[in-house]
Amino acid sequence: MKRPTIHDVAAAAGVSRGTVSRLLNGDKYVSPKARVAIERAISETGYTVNRAARSLVTQRTGSVVMVMSEPHEKLFEDPNYSTLIRVAIRMLAEHDLSLVMMMAGDEADRERVVRYVRGGHADGVLLVSTHAGDPLLDALQSGPPAVSCGAVIGRETVIPYATADDRLGARQMTEYFVGLGRRRIAMITGPMDTPGGIQRLEGFTDVLGRRATSKLIAHGDWTQASGERAMTELLERTPDIDAVFVASDLMAAGALAALRAAGRRVPDDVAVGGFDDSSVAVSTHPPLTTIRQPLAEMAQATMRLLLALIDGAEHVEPVILPTELVIRESA
Amino acid sequence: MKRPTIHDVAAAAGVSRGTVSRLLNGDKYVSPKARVAIERAISETGYTVNRAARSLVTQRTGSVVMVMSEPHEKLFEDPNYSTLIRVAIRMLAEHDLSLVMMMAGDEADRERVVRYVRGGHADGVLLVSTHAGDPLLDALQSGPPAVSCGAVIGRETVIPYATADDRLGARQMTEYFVGLGRRRIAMITGPMDTPGGIQRLEGFTDVLGRRATSKLIAHGDWTQASGERAMTELLERTPDIDAVFVASDLMAAGALAALRAAGRRVPDDVAVGGFDDSSVAVSTHPPLTTIRQPLAEMAQATMRLLLALIDGAEHVEPVILPTELVIRESA
DNA sequence: AAAACTTCTGTGAACGTGCACAGTATGGCT
DNA sequence: AGCCATACTGTGCACGTTCACAGAAGTTTT
Numbered sequence: 209m210k211r212p213t214i215h216d217v218a219a220a221a222g223v224s225r226g227t228v229s230r231l232l233n234g235d236k237y238v239s240p241k242a243r244v245a246i247e248r249a250i251s252e253t254g255y256t257v258n259r260a261a262r263s264l265v266t267q268r269t270g271s272v273v274m275v276m277s278e279p280h281e282k283l284f285e286d287p288n289y290s291t292l293i294r295v296a297i298r299m300l301a302e303h304d305l306s307l308v309m310m311m312a313g314d315e316a317d318r319e320r321v322v323r324y325v326r327g328g329h330a331d332g333v334l335l336v337s338t339h340a341g342d343p344l345l346d347a348l349q350s351g352p353p354a355v356s357c358g359a360v361i362g363r364e365t366v367i368p369y370a371t372a373d374d375r376l377g378a379r380q381m382t383e384y385f386v387g388l389g390r391r392r393i394a395m396i397t398g399p400m401d402t403p404g405g406i407q408r409l410e411g412f413t414d415v416l417g418r419r420a421t422s423k424l425i426a427h428g429d430w431t432q433a434s435g436e437r438a439m440t441e442l443l444e445r446t447p448d449i450d451a452v453f454v455a456s457d458l459m460a461a462g463a464l465a466a467l468r469a470a471g472r473r474v475p476d477d478v479a480v481g482g483f484d485d486s487s488v489a490v491s492t493h494p495p496l497t498t499i500r501q502p503l504a505e506m507a508q509a510t511m512r513l514l515l516a517l518i519d520g521a522e523h524v525e526p527v528i529l530p531t532e533l534v535i536r537e538s539a
Numbered sequence: 540m541k542r543p544t545i546h547d548v549a550a551a552a553g554v555s556r557g558t559v560s561r562l563l564n565g566d567k568y569v570s571p572k573a574r575v576a577i578e579r580a581i582s583e584t585g586y587t588v589n590r591a592a593r594s595l596v597t598q599r600t601g602s603v604v605m606v607m608s609e610p611h612e613k614l615f616e617d618p619n620y621s622t623l624i625r626v627a628i629r630m631l632a633e634h635d636l637s638l639v640m641m642m643a644g645d646e647a648d649r650e651r652v653v654r655y656v657r658g659g660h661a662d663g664v665l666l667v668s669t670h671a672g673d674p675l676l677d678a679l680q681s682g683p684p685a686v687s688c689g690a691v692i693g694r695e696t697v698i699p700y701a702t703a704d705d706r707l708g709a710r711q712m713t714e715y716f717v718g719l720g721r722r723r724i725a726m727i728t729g730p731m732d733t734p735g736g737i738q739r740l741e742g743f744t745d746v747l748g749r750r751a752t753s754k755l756i757a758h759g760d761w762t763q764a765s766g767e768r769a770m771t772e773l774l775e776r777t778p779d780i781d782a783v784f785v786a787s788d789l790m791a792a793g794a795l796a797a798l799r800a801a802g803r804r805v806p807d808d809v810a811v812g813g814f815d816d817s818s819v820a821v822s823t824h825p826p827l828t829t830i831r832q833p834l835a836e837m838a839q840a841t842m843r844l845l846l847a848l849i850d851g852a853e854h855v856e857p858v859i860l861p862t863e864l865v866i867r868e869s870a
Numbered sequence: 871a872a873a874a875c876t877t878c879t880g881t882g883a884a885c886g887t888g889c890a891c892a893g894t895a896t897g898g899c900t
Numbered sequence: 901a902g903c904c905a906t907a908c909t910g911t912g913c914a915c916g917t918t919c920a921c922a923g924a925a926g927t928t929t930t
Contacts, residue, residue, distance in 0.1 A: 256658030
C-alpha cells in the first residue's frame with residue numbers, strides 16, 4: 209500500500225535507479241529499450257517522484273511564493289490580482305512549479321514570510337502591492353530571486369517588475385479631455401505612496417502643465433467611498449469643472465455618485481474618465497470611459513522575469529507595457 | 540554560507556540532534572537548561588527546519604492544495620473565493636501549513652492535480668466550485684482528506700462541506716416579495732448543475748408552490764450577460780411580472796439593465812432581489828436588495844472541517860449557515 | 871541499599887532522490 | 901588487431917530530518 213518509489217520502477221523495468229532518474233530528468237543517455245520499459249513501469253506502478261526527496265538533494269523546492277502585502281479585505285477582488293494569480297498558476301505549472309500564497313499584512317505574517325523564504329522553502333518570490341519601505345524588502349535581499357507585478361517604489365533598480373505605463377495612460381485620458389474641448393479638468397489621484405498614484409498624476413500634469421493647479425487635484429485611496437468624498441470636495445472647491453480624470457474605476461464609480469448627488473449630468477456637464485477598465489467600468493451608469501491596462505500581458509511579463517531569474521539569468525530589465533483608451537459613455 | 544542544519548544548532552547548544560528535534564516538535568522531555576541553550580543557538584544561527592527533510596521522514600508535506608475547477612476568467616473576483624483564500628491562508632498559517640493553488644480547468648490541469656495529490660504532495664485538498672461528476676472526484680477518492688466550500692452535487696455524503704443555507708435565503712427573499720404585495724413573482728436561476736442553482740430555486744418554489752410556473756422561471760449562468768438575457772426573455776413571456784428574484788447579484792445587475800431598456804422602473808414597476816450581497820449590489824442603480832451569505836463564516840467552517848480531518852478526525856458533519864435579507868432600494 | 875520509576879539525552883537507521891564516478895558494451899578508425 | 905570515442909548502465913554517497921531505542925542521571929518507593 210506504500211507509494212511506489214524510484215526503486216520499484218527500476219525493478220519493474222529491469223534497470224537501475226540511476227537510469228530511471230536519468231529518464232525523469234531528461235538526460236539523453238537512455239537507450240530506447242530502457243526508455244519504453246521504464247515508461248511502462250511508471251504507468252503500471254503509478255509512480256510519481258517524491259518532491260521532498262528530490263528537494264533534499266537538489267536544494268530546490270519546486271515552488272514559488274506569492275506575497276501579498278495589502279491586508280486589504282477585497283484584495284482578491286481586484287482584477288489585477290486575480291489575473292496575476294491565474295497567469296502565475298498556469299505559467300508555473302508549465303515549469304513544474306507550484307504557487308503558494310502568503311499574506312504579509314501584520315508583523316507576524318511578515319516574519320512568517322521571511323522565515324519561509326530565508327528558510328529556503330521557495331525558489332522564487334512574487335511580490336504584489338508591496339509598499340515603499342516595507343521591512344520585508346530588506347529581509348528578502350539575500351535569498352531566491354524576487355520580482356514584483358508593478359514597480360516597488362524606491363526599489364525600481366533592485367526588484368525587477370512589469371507594469372502598465374501608468375503615465376502614458378494618464379496622458380491619453382487627459383489629452384482626450386483636452387481634445388473634447390474641456391477647459392476645467394480635475395483629477396482624483398490614488399494614494400501617493402503607490403506607483404499608480406504617482407505616475408498617473410504625473411501623466412496628468414505632463415499634459416496640462418501649469419493648468420493643473422492644486423485646486424483641481426484631490427486624493428483618494430482607491431476605494432469607492434474615497435472617490436465620492438474627493439469628488440464632493442472638488443465640486444466645493446471648483447464648482448465649474450467640466451471634466452475629471454479619476455485614477456481608478458472604483459473611485460470613478462464613487463465620483464459618479466457624488467456628481468449625481470450634486471445634480472450634474474455625465475457626460476454633458478462633467479466628463480468622467482476612469483482607469484483600469486475593470487468590471488465596474490461597465491456596470492456604472494453611464495458606463496465609464498477608461499484606460500485599459502494589459503493585465504494579462506503584465507502578469508505574463510512578470511512571470512517571465514521570475515522564471516528567467518529562477519533559471520539562472522543574472523539580470524533582467526523591467527517591462528513597461530502600453531495602455532489604451534477605451535471610450536464609453538461617461539466622456 | 541550554507542544554511543544551518545539541526546546539527547549546527549545542536550553543536551552550538553552543546554547537545555545532540557535528538558534533543559533539538561524534540562524541542563522543535565514539542566516533545567516534553569527537554570530540560571530547562573537544554574531548552575534555553577537550544578533556543579539561543581537557534582536564534583544565533585538563524586536556523587529554520589528543512590521542510591523537505593522533515594517531509595521525507597514524516598510523510599507529511601505541510602501544505603494544503605486549493606483546487607479550482609472553474610476555468611472561469613473572473614474566478615477570483617468572486618468575493619466567495621477571495622474570502623476563502625484569505626481565510627484559508629490565515630487559518631492554515633496558524634497550523635504551520637501553507638496554501639498551494641492549482642487550477643483544474645482542462646484535462647491537462649486535472650491530470651496535474653491528480654498526480655500532485657496522489658503523489659502525496661499535499662496533506663489536504665480544498666475543493667472550490669467543483670462540478671457534479673467531475674472526474675477529479677473519483678481520482679481523489681483515496682488520498683488525503685478533501686473538503687469543499689459549498690456542497691459538491693452528488694457527493695454530499697462523501698465530501699464534507701460548509702455552505703450558506705441557499706434554500707433559506709431564497710425563501711427569505713420570496714417571502715419578502717409576497718409580504719410586499721407582489722403578485723407576479725418571477726425568478727432567474729443559476730445553472731442547474733450547481734448547488735446554488737438548485738437550492739435557490741427550491742426555496743423559491745417552497746414559498747410560491749403552484750404559483751411558480753415555468754413561464755415565470757428563466758435560467759442564467761451567473762454572468763451579467765446571462766441575467767440580462769434571461770430578464771428580456773421573462774419580459775417577453777410574461778409582461779406583467781412585478782417582481783423578480785435573481786439568484787446572484789451579478790445576474791441581477793444584468794436584469795436591471797434589461798428592465799431599464801424595457802422602460803420598467805425599479806422598484807416601482809418591478810421589484811428586484813439579488814443574492815450574495817457582493818460589491819456589485821451597492822454599485823448598481825438602484826442598489827440591490829439582496830441576501831447576504833456569511834462568507835467569512837463559511838470559509839472558516841470549511842477550513843475547520845479540513846483541519847479536523849488532517850488532524851485525524853474520522854468523520855465530520857457538513858455545516859449549513861443561515862442567510863440574511865439585506866433591504867436596499869431595488870425592492 | 872536495592873529496585874523501580876521518571877526525566878532526560880545521544881545514536882543509528884531510514885525516508886527517496888540526484889549526482890559523480892566507475893564501469894561495460896558497441897562500433898568506427900587507424 | 902588494437903585503440904578510442906560514444907552510448908549507455910549501475911553503485912555509493914549525501915541531502916537534513918524524525919523516530920525508536922538504549923541508556924544515564926536523578927528521584928522516589930520498597
